[in-house]
Amino acid sequence: MDTDCILAYDIGTTGVKTCLFRVNSTLELLASATKEYPIQLLANGGAEQNPEDWWLAMQSTTATVLSDAKMNKDRIQGISFCSQMQGLVLVDENFDPVRNAMSYMDQRASSEMKKGISHGFKIEGINAIKLLLSLWITGAVAASVKDPIWKYKWVEKNEPENFGKVRWWFDVKEYLIARCTNEAVMTRDSAFATFLYNSRKGKGDWSPLLCKLFGVRREHLPKIINAEEKVGGLTREAAEFLGLKTDTLVFGGGGDASLIGVGAGAVEEGDTHIYAGTSGWIGTVTKKRTVDIDARIASIVGARDGYYNYFGEQETSGKCLQWVKDHLALDEIDLYLEKKKITDGPDAIYESLFEFMFDSIKDTEPGSHGVIFTPWLHGNRCPFEDPKARGIFFNISLHTGKRVLIRAVIEGILFHKRWILELSDRKVKTSNKIRFVGGVARSSFICQMLADITGKTIERVIHPENVGAIGAAAIAALGLGKIKEFEDIKQMIPVDQTWTPNTFLKPVYDKNFSVFQNLYESNKKHFAMLNS
Template identity: 25%
Template sequence: MKEVVLGIDVGTSAVKVIAVTKYGEVLKSVHAPVKTMNFINGYSEQNPDDWFEGACDCIKQLIHSKELTHYQVTGLSLSGQMHSLVILDDEYKPIRNAILWNDTRSTFQCNLIKKKLGDYVLDNPVLEGFTLTKLLWIKENEPNHWLNTEVFLLPKDYVRFKLTDKLNMEYSDASSTLLLDNQQKCWAKEVGRQFGIDHIYPNLVNSDDFVGYVTEHVAQELGLNNLVAVFAGGGDNACGALGSGVIADNQTLCSIGTSGVVLSCESDKNADYQQNMHYFNHVVTDMSYVMGVTLAAGDSLRWLKNNILPHLNYDQIISKAKSAPLGSNGLLFTPYLSGERTPHGDASIRGSFIGLKTSHNRNDIARSVIEGITFSLYESINYLRHMGKTITSVTSIGGGAQSDFWLQLQADIFNTKIKKLKHEEGPCMGAAMLAALGLGWYEHVADITKHFIKYEYVFEPDSKRHKQYMAYFELYQAVYQQTQSITAQLLKISDVD
């Protein structure tokens, strides 16, 4: 039988699994939704076992599909949402729900870290999303859980553990915890000790390392009839970059999912970025990346659909946005629905429509949301250029890449070529590529990208439209300064967040 690998992505809204051949052909893709629990505003949690059950359901569907009739699975790897915290007891069972990357409860812990170590720790800003802040929140607010914690993991590491019975974490995800020395590639235990963190670190491995086989029990349950090699994988953004061919200096990715990301590869180990840019290890050996994050990118569009335009699907919303003029007839939207990470690092800021008037209609509102999301992402690109990075093209993936209108809008605002992938599977593809590399199907990353990554179209920027957008962008940047104190006071007096 012919061989395939599986790429598993433990996402925020769903677990997705794809089956890929040696030549990069995706035979089938399936997904299973995951429930997020928001018991209190600002809290965001998921049950770790929901991820594993979702992955198992997807694998079963793939194994029994007609597309895989003449194939056998020989390897798999994983990607997953970064920062989200899983704690296990001494029997390696979850002690509580996972606290997700977009959870904002740990502002007090952020301030504690900043007071001791400054605003930046291990090349990264101190923000509520990072894993260290969540560990400290548990230590201070759930002492019984803390005393019973044997090890901490990130989402895809937990799913991999359930598949293999092997506990470890790889460097791309570990670098997003505020506890990894990215340059020395080891746990920065001296940082942890200052906050009472000592023994709970998992072993570290490389992204393409073989970590074990799917256990016999799980293989039987899933219908896998051969030894399936499991490789470590990576954080979703790093895997998304690999799966988009973004693997070398200055190559840049724009990914719009629940959050929005601008990621640019960086080989300079001494790079010094500020403005709440993140600096993490890539899944590609000896490569890092700098990244800016919009917390509520696609989530802002989902909010619009669910609460303002519930009778429309996303394609219809995009069509309405396309019908509005550039600048949305003088309406600006800031996508701060969950706070903002780059460049402001502010968990208390909230979104706003500025310039709303009686003549505005649904078309204007839809376009202003899409323009606002894109302006937020452009802030990262603008800063990277200011810091000397050359960005002449961007590969776009995620929800924002499903619309040619939005891709052209990105090209015009970013003032750069936007590459559209022929087959876009996001982080799943990067995970599958790591499995293919681990199995020895390809020797080098550059070789596999030539076979797996194909582009469908390149959108060229329009200089006239870019200039028009920049007039709105200047006003967009001013909105944060004008509304920051107002929204903070609103949160305080309403006591709802």
């Protein structure tokens, strides 16, 4: 009988993906299921979700994977989570949400941020005292309107009745862990993402000074735990709801920014991975607390105690491809062949869109005839923080067709990744071989383009679209003792295929990239004027 099976829940922005793994010499995927849920985008910049939607999606996908794998619930040894980060889930003493969860995309707290850090003597537009203390204590600073501390302050100011009911401040997976175990905890990576966590060596707890400085109630912040730590067992009520066994072990897991790297097998110092899903980022494992304020890149706390990911985020990555599907590809490429909608579900876009769209542009000239696209469809974080930045098609001519525009979009997404890579190298050297993961990495076409544009060797792991769940499963296996050392995770996640750069394409990509880098500075005043 198999006794080494783990359930991993990947809680994304648009849906839950639940994966069932068997732990052997590799993490063997036995079954997976996805359930979508909505996100409410509000006129004032708000972005909210109903936490009950996550819980219901966990229930339905658990039933599906157990049924598909013909797996008895008694054979599940543990469950773990990988989730979207920097959400705000405020709950009462019974763990019931006092309001909808505020997504990491929520950007309505601009006045709270301005009041909180944009006063007095400033460095890079940030109050000098708060900036320097934040960097000293946590290694980063809440310099984005989307950071959860400003969401917290927004609720305090605008919804005092709801705020008065708050007992705990959770991130997304912490709420779900509480539903599973009746325990209030937060993993170190989630705690770091609040920018109230003392990440200096030998510390590793909430900072009373930062809580006081930013007006956060210390009693709202839960106990901090490690990613592989056992939180407890499933309560009888949670087990019955999910269709699992009471007391099934629940592990802390981690946020997507830390566990996707683990699932990519980028776990040793110096390993770099690139993620391209709805959003995207570049992460390199380091033992150093390092920050580049100008480039908005910092060492964030990872899943492994004592290690960090030097991390630069791209706000919209694969989301730009969805925009292409909706607004460019349909007429030209006929994505509704045989009058059948083939873009249903979060996975279908990465099978059907790629299959049709990339086949249609395979002969389009690299460099897109000099047309350049900026992938800032929902603002940007790195290397500049600007929620008002937007996408541009630059240098269109009478001869520019849809296929050229589509290729320019892909090149623009990858130019931005190259930009972050090159800025990362200033302080933490990125590896020559890079693990590329996320739904977008399923396209061999894009893998080769990424190698050509960055000049790096690109490695893709098996199931690149499931790396968040793979990372969560690896962490649970570590907690169960099925994996002995953190470094052993790399051997359990094999490389599927490798791409090397075509050096003869370097001149055309270098030329376009140099223009790409200057488009924001040339247009930031226009973005502010049009999108204020």
